[in-house]
Amino acid sequence: MTPTAPWTITSVREALQAKKISARELTADFYARIDGRNLELNAFLTLCPERAYAQADRVDAGIAHGAALPPLAGVPVAVKDVLSTRGVRTTCGSRILENYIPAYDATAIERLEAAGAAILGKTNCDEFAMGSSNENSAYGPVRNPVATDRVPGGSSGGSAAAVAAGLALVALGTDTGGSIRQPGAYCGIPATMPTYGRVSRYGLIAFASSLDRIGPFTTNIADAAAVMAVLAGHDPNDSTAAAVPVPDYASEIERPVQGLRIGVPEDYFGEGIDPEVKGKVEAGIALLERLGCRRVSLKMPHTSYAIATYYIVATAEASSNLARYDGVRYGLRVPGATLMEMYRKTRERGFGPEVKRRIMLGTYALSSGYYDAYYLRAQKVRALIARDFAEAFDKADAIITPTSPTPAFKLGEKTADPLAMYLADIYTVTGSLAGVPGISVPCGKTKAGLPIGLQIFGPHFGEARMLQLARAFEKAGGFTI
Amino acid sequence: MKISREDVLRVAELAHLDLSPEEVELYGSQLDEILSYIGKLQELDVTNIEPMTQSLPREFAPERRGGSAHAGSPSGVAAEGESNLREDVVEPCTIGGEVLAYAPDAAKPFFRVPKVIER
Numbered sequence: 001m002t003p004t005a006p007w008t009i010t011s012v013r014e015a016l017q018a019k020k021i022s023a024r025e026l027t028a029d030f031y032a033r034i035d036g037r038n039l040e041l042n043a044f045l046t047l048c049p050e051r052a053y054a055q056a057d058r059v060d061a062g063i064a065h066g067a068a069l070p071p072l073a074g075v076p077v078a079v080k081d082v083l084s085t086r087g088v089r090t091t092c093g094s095r096i097l098e099n100y101i102p103a104y105d106a107t108a109i110e111r112l113e114a115a116g117a118a119i120l121g122k123t124n125c126d127e128f129a130m131g132s133s134n135e136n137s138a139y140g141p142v143r144n145p146v147a148t149d150r151v152p153g154g155s156s157g158g159s160a161a162a163v164a165a166g167l168a169l170v171a172l173g174t175d176t177g178g179s180i181r182q183p184g185a186y187c188g189i190p191a192t193m194p195t196y197g198r199v200s201r202y203g204l205i206a207f208a209s210s211l212d213r214i215g216p217f218t219t220n221i222a223d224a225a226a227v228m229a230v231l232a233g234h235d236p237n238d239s240t241a242a243a244v245p246v247p248d249y250a251s252e253i254e255r256p257v258q259g260l261r262i263g264v265p266e267d268y269f270g271e272g273i274d275p276e277v278k279g280k281v282e283a284g285i286a287l288l289e290r291l292g293c294r295r296v297s298l299k300m301p302h303t304s305y306a307i308a309t310y311y312i313v314a315t316a317e318a319s320s321n322l323a324r325y326d327g328v329r330y331g332l333r334v335p336g337a338t339l340m341e342m343y344r345k346t347r348e349r350g351f352g353p354e355v356k357r358r359i360m361l362g363t364y365a366l367s368s369g370y371y372d373a374y375y376l377r378a379q380k381v382r383a384l385i386a387r388d389f390a391e392a393f394d395k396a397d398a399i400i401t402p403t404s405p406t407p408a409f410k411l412g413e414k415t416a417d418p419l420a421m422y423l424a425d426i427y428t429v430t431g432s433l434a435g436v437p438g439i440s441v442p443c444g445k446t447k448a449g450l451p452i453g454l455q456i457f458g459p460h461f462g463e464a465r466m467l468q469l470a471r472a473f474e475k476a477g478g479f480t481i
Numbered sequence: 482m483k484i485s486r487e488d489v490l491r492v493a494e495l496a497h498l499d500l501s502p503e504e505v506e507l508y509g510s511q512l513d514e515i516l517s518y519i520g521k522l523q524e525l526d527v528t529n530i531e532p533m534t535q536s537l538p539r540e541f542a543p544e545r546r547g548g549s550a551h552a553g554s555p556s557g558v559a560a561e562g563e564s565n566l567r568e569d570v571v572e573p574c575t576i577g578g579e580v581l582a583y584a585p586d587a588a589k590p591f592f593r594v595p596k597v598i599e600r
Binding site: 099100101103104195196197210211236239240242244302304305307308309311312319323326327328329330331332333335336337338339340341342343344345347348351353356357359360361363364367373374376377378379380381382383384386390418419422433435460461 | 488489491495496497498499500508511512515516519520522525527530531532533534536538567576580583584585586592594
């Protein structure tokens with residue numbers, strides 16, 4: 001096997017079974033790739049080779065004994081540094097957790113390892129997952145492997161870059177307002193956000209608890225289905241992890257898409273969209289129509305209120321969730337003469353500018369005298385946005401939109417203007433607020449060679465339908481349209 | 482929308498952030514711009530709209546009353562009156578030592594902090 005072998009979860013499995021490669025060799029191959037490119041990309045913050053090789057050796061021992069291979073046996077995985085890994089530093093891209101070592105594993109991590117995956121390390125991200133470009137990391141930005149003068153998107157920029165550059169076969173990201181789908185679009189790979197509650201959030205360090213989701217970056221749709229099969233399901237440690245049965249994604253995604261109704265909301269193709277993005281997404285929709293899907297025009301009238309709603313709901317929850325960083329129990333502590341002085345100095349030094357900005361905004365929106373005007377109103381508009389989706393899914397089996405209005409922008413281009421940065425999430429936050437699943441799939445490139453993403457939303461717990469369309473799109477050549 | 486310097490200082494106080502004078506200035510103007518944008522939410526008539534307090538529709542979000550697990554439900558979804566919540570049974574915590582070992586300043590079995598009680 002050459003280091004450039006285009007691995008998939010299936011080809012890894014076959015190669016291991018045929019003894020063409022050992023899990024240890026495969027792990028070493030991926031660490032060699034990381035050695036070759038991480039200095040340039042800054043995708044990984046922490047590597048955990050002892051843990052990865054120990055897992056690879058368990059897989060190899062199983063093969064030697066003729067045991068049945070677990071579903072992700074030997075698959076090299078990268079994990080966004082907001083997911084707790086026992087004994088492995090977990091920073092959230094923040095100075096305040098620079099030396100934080102969790103005492104337990106997130107459920108998603110436990111499930112991946114129980115399925116045989118080898119965790120290579122922890123990936124860079126915007127601080128506490130707050131950002132759309134990965135430039136808010138305390139450990140420096142990640143570079144887009146497709147065009148290294150550009151951002152990889154955010155907040156899961158390190159995970160997206162790692163998979164796009166071939167430094168991991170699969171990576172976990174988290175998505176609160178677009179943080180899986182938008183970097184997937186910018187780096188040109190499939191990026192899956194499951195339904196709220198489909199995957200346990202236990203051990204995910206919280207940003208906005210009513211919005212946070214965990215999902216995979218992969219190089220193809222069958223791999224996304226395979227990883228979702230491992231991650232999905234109820235967890236006694238997360239009461240919001242829904243007890244809804246998990247379908248057999250691997251077989252569901254191969255079903256024909258003929259006759260499916262694809263809804264196209266006019267509201268997503270208006271002002272602010274890059275003409276090349278619009279052109280490719282339209283071509284992608286036309287391809288799905290040629291596959292027998294029926295195009296349905298939709299109106300989702302509250303779309304233009306989604307960013308405003310999101311930045312109240314998410315920051316309000318963040319201001320509450322981030323109150324726990326006070327220097328007492330974990331992470332950074334800056335000494336102070338009094339307890340209050342210690343809290344304030346620790347938080348002032350430990351948090352970066354975007355996190356402070358969002359804590360301020362969220363605290364303001366929840367503060368006495370402003371709660372009704374901001375937070376309560378935003379929760380009501382959130383209900384209207386969810387209603388837009390419910391009505392759309394009466395008319396359509398899935399909704400197709402662009403993932404982001406533009407391709408990846410240049411490093412530094414939007415850092416001085418927080419509001420302009422927020423607007424990069426305009427097509428993704430809607431589904432986040434509604435709780436529905438969404439996937440970004442590659443949909444060709446601009447003339448300059450920058451990847452474009454097409455987004456597919458499914459109804460609640462409709463991951464199978466969403467992945468089925470993504471798979472048909474992939475098979476028909478949509479990724480390189 | 483105009484956010485005053487006093488507003489910024491009041492919010493920073495609530496959020497336990499010790500902002501520098503430059504930060505007070507910067508966040509004041511940025512919050513002003515962001516809140517002006519968010520002001521567009523006032524355009525909508527939300528009378529009689531219930532605020533969305535659960536991220537999933539009711540059919541997927543079972544009532545949070547007590548009761549047994551959902552295993553008996555044919556759909557696998559907890560039926561009304563059942564709960565996603567575990568039985569309220571004490572389980573041992575085995576990671577206390579590790580948690581304290583990684584803490585900034587621990588004196589087993591406590592976290593040590595500056596004195597908070599005056600004699």
